[in-house]
Structure formats: structure tokens, C-alpha cells
Amino acid sequence: MFHHAAGGYAGQGTLCGSVGACSAIINLVAKDEDKTHNQMIKDLVNWYASYNHPTDEFDSIVKFPGQKRVVPGSPLCHVSVSTWAVANDIEIATYERKDRCAKVAGRVAMQTVMMLNDYADGKFTPIAPPVSDATETCLECHGPDGDNNSQGQMACGLCHTHKEDHAE
Ligand code: HEC
Ligand code: HEC
Known part of the structure; x- marks a missing residue:
């Protein structure tokens, strides 16, 4: 059912497929009157982005134990894989990288x-930890309680460089 989720959905590098697949299962189980499924999925996404x-924990059964760990700071497949690959100086088309992603999916x-x-x-x-102070600051003006012109809670600095003067 979730074969397509690999590589950030058909290799497109979007949401990490393990987060997407597990979100679907959370939706199946925990969609209730309080919309608990959304609280749980939000927590899963934030946990994923902040996890090292x-x-x-699976080192006794994997091919490459003791891999260098990296906090991706993002739930996006491309960001998660590439920050790790660059930090480890490992190409993505390798068994080492597949081993890493298998451990991520398992975790x-x-x-x-x-x-x-x-x-x-x-x-x-x-x-999961709440959004960082930096993102919180951006959301004060751009989030739902501000101009409401940006979606989500990803680390803004991954894609935007903050212009010191733009918010003055
Ligand atoms: C005090 C309010 C305020 C804060 C804090 C703030 N912004 Fe803005 N931002 C604005 C306003 C107002 C605009 C509208 C255009 C302008 O004034 O440059 C804007 C425009 C933007 C734009 C549109 C393109 C551009 O640069 O003009 C982006 C992207 C953006 N902000 C990102 C961010 C990010 C990322 C942060 C946090 C690092 C941030 N903003 C913090 C008020 C704010
Ligand atoms: C994965 C990349 C990415 C992330 C992460 C990201 N943005 Fe953006 N954002 C974009 C792109 C692409 C645009 C389109 C406009 C552009 O090219 O700057 C945009 C546009 C915006 C705009 C202009 C919207 C408008 O209608 O004028 C604002 C404001 C903005 N982002 C704020 C944020 C804030 C705040 C965060 C963090 C909570 C954030 N962004 C995180 C990629 C990103």
C-alpha cells in the first residue's frame, strides 16, 4: 500500500515517505471528535524533524551500524537525506544511504x-519540541495570527534568508 512513498513519493523527494505512510495509519486509528489524529501527525512531523x-537502536541487525547521526530540521525527504549524505560524505545511490533510510523508516x-x-x-x-524561536518570530507576522500568508511550521531559514530590515 505504501510502496509508492519511497524516496519522498515515487522518488520526488517531497515528504519523507515513512512520515506519510505512518500518518495514514494514525488517521485510520485516531480520527476522533477532537481531531486527535492531526495533533498526533503534527507531533510526528515535528519529532521527525528534530530527531537525530x-x-x-537497530545496530545489531543492520549492515552499517554506528552511522553518523544528523538532525534534518525538516520532514522533507530531500532535505533529510541530503543533509545526512553531505555530513557523512556519502552518495545517495549507495547501500549505506539505503541502510540509513531503512533505520529512519523503522524508527x-x-x-x-x-x-x-x-x-x-x-x-x-x-x-516534540515546539517550533524554534527563530521560526516563532517569523510566524508572529506570517502565521495564522499574523498576516496568515505562509503555511506550516517548517524551519523558514532552510529556504528563506532573513532580510534583517524587511520586518521593520
Ligand atoms: C514584524 C513582522 C515580520 C516578521 C517578524 C517577519 N516578517 Fe516577513 N514580511 C513582513 C512583511 C510586512 C512583509 C511584506 C513585504 C515587506 O515588507 O518586505 C514580509 C515579507 C516576507 C516575505 C516575502 C518576500 C520578501 O522578502 O519581501 C518572505 C519570504 C518573508 N517575509 C519571510 C520571513 C521570514 C523567513 C521571517 C523570519 C526569519 C520573517 N519573514 C519575519 C513582516 C515580517
Ligand atoms: C521548503 C522551502 C520553504 C520553506 C521551509 C518555507 N518557505 Fe516560504 N516560500 C517558499 C517559496 C518557494 C515561496 C514562493 C515565493 C518565493 O520564491 O520567495 C515562499 C514564499 C513565502 C512568503 C511570501 C508569501 C506571499 O504570499 O507573498 C512568505 C511570507 C513566506 N514564504 C514565509 C515563510 C515562513 C514564515 C516560513 C517558516 C514558517 C517559510 N516561509 C518556510 C519556500 C519555503
Whole structure:
């Protein structure tokens, strides 16, 4: 059902496929009157972006244990893979990189199961850190409570360079 999600959906580098696939499962299980599924998916996305990937928890069964870990700062496949590849000086068309992404997918599935278990026990609470101070500042003017002309909570600086004077 989620074969297409690999490589950020058919190799297009958009949302990390493991986040997308697990979000669909969260939607199936936790879409309730409080829209808990959206709180959970938001938390999964923020957790993913702030997590130091890949985990070493599966090192006993992987081909490349002890890989250097990198916080992607983004849920986007391209950003997540390439910040890691550059930091490790590893090309993306390698088994090392596939191993890294397999660990990421496994860890995202694990995170999702833990969240769903908490939901089933009626005790789900978000654990991911809130947006950074820098992003918070941008959102004061551009977010839903400001001009409401930018979507989401990704780290703005990944794509925009802040013009010091533009907000004066
Ligand atoms: C105090 C309010 C304020 C803050 C804080 C702010 N902006 Fe803006 N931003 C504006 C306004 C007003 C405009 C409209 C165009 C202008 O004045 O340059 C704008 C325009 C923009 C634009 C449109 C293109 C451009 O540069 O004109 C982008 C992109 C942008 N802001 C990104 C950001 C980012 C990223 C941050 C955080 C680092 C940020 N803004 C913080 C008020 C703000
Ligand atoms: C993945 C890349 C990416 C990220 C991350 C990103 N932006 Fe943008 N943003 C764009 C692109 C592309 C545009 C289109 C306009 C342009 O080329 O600057 C844009 C446009 C904007 C505009 C102009 C909108 C308009 O209607 O004039 C604002 C304001 C803006 N972004 C704010 C933000 C803020 C605030 C954040 C962080 C919460 C953010 N962006 C994160 C890529 C991004």
C-alpha cells in the first residue's frame, strides 16, 4: 500500500515517505471528535524533524551500524537525506544511504506505534519540541495570527534568508 512513498513519493523527494505512510495509519486509528489524529501527525512531523537520525537502536541487525547521526530540521525527504549524505560524505545511490533510510523508516514506525499505544490508553500527549524561536518570530507576522500568508511550521531559514530590515 505504501510502496509508492519511497524516496519522498515515487522518488520526488517531497515528504519523507515513512512520515506519510505512518500518518495514514494514525488517521485510520485516531480520527476522533477532537481531531486527535492531526495533533498526533503534527507531533510526528515535528519529532521527525528534530530527531537525530538514524537511531542506533537497530545496530545489531543492520549492515552499517554506528552511522553518523544528523538532525534534518525538516520532514522533507530531500532535505533529510541530503543533509545526512553531505555530513557523512556519502552518495545517495549507495547501500549505506539505503541502510540509513531503512533505520529512519523503522524508527518512525516505532514512534508511531508508541504514540498509538498511548492513544489507546487515553494518555497521548505531544512530545516534540515546539517550533524554534527563530521560526516563532517569523510566524508572529506570517502565521495564522499574523498576516496568515505562509503555511506550516517548517524551519523558514532552510529556504528563506532573513532580510534583517524587511520586518521593520
Ligand atoms: C514584524 C513582522 C515580520 C516578521 C517578524 C517577519 N516578517 Fe516577513 N514580511 C513582513 C512583511 C510586512 C512583509 C511584506 C513585504 C515587506 O515588507 O518586505 C514580509 C515579507 C516576507 C516575505 C516575502 C518576500 C520578501 O522578502 O519581501 C518572505 C519570504 C518573508 N517575509 C519571510 C520571513 C521570514 C523567513 C521571517 C523570519 C526569519 C520573517 N519573514 C519575519 C513582516 C515580517
Ligand atoms: C521548503 C522551502 C520553504 C520553506 C521551509 C518555507 N518557505 Fe516560504 N516560500 C517558499 C517559496 C518557494 C515561496 C514562493 C515565493 C518565493 O520564491 O520567495 C515562499 C514564499 C513565502 C512568503 C511570501 C508569501 C506571499 O504570499 O507573498 C512568505 C511570507 C513566506 N514564504 C514565509 C515563510 C515562513 C514564515 C516560513 C517558516 C514558517 C517559510 N516561509 C518556510 C519556500 C519555503
